[in-house]
Amino acid sequence: MLNYAIIVFAIAAVGGLLLAAHVLRNKFAPWMLSLLHALLGATGLVLLVTLLAQGNAPQKVLIGFVLMLVAALGGFFLASFHVRKKLPPKAVVVIHAGVAVAGFLTLVSVLL
Template sequence: MMLIYAAVLFALGALGGLVLALRAFKGQALPLPLALGHGVLGAAGLVLLIVGALTGSGSQTARIALAVLVIAALGGFYLLSFHLRKQQHPKAVIGLHALLAVAGFATLLVAILQLQA
């Protein structure tokens, strides 16, 4: 069940991330509250995924999702540093962060489906 809750939080956070990415690629300002909300939802999802992946319900696939999403989170922290320094975010890092997050989320969904089978 923890994995499902984690997936819901990641999905909600992804909505904010999509808005942020679209604004960044349009050259628009990125609202700090939205960036923080995106990060908080991602961090909360990560905590639940850690608990779920490292307990009895966790599979190898869930641990792979965890590893990928931790790397995505590190990219998110790096992007936050640009926000706090009021500098333009590197678009390549935004793209890589998004790509890793989507890959980790997809892997998490596979892990959830494997548990349902």
């Protein structure tokens, strides 16, 4: 289950890089890509919840989940700017990405 979550988050990260590149160049990100990025992130979170609910996941999985959940909340905040047709603050984009990368690396460390 953890392997699948990591794969899903890795694919979401590629979309996130494309989204961030748009915003950092003061352009609106494609809405469909934003939705796909969110859907993949949510899928990864559901996979982690399923793994955690089984009760035998290492502590690092819980830490990675919490980091990814915080990143998801930041993603909702970023999406709210898109809905309002405003560019989000670049600092928030960078923080969102940084928290997501930290969560991803925490999850990957479980496999190493």
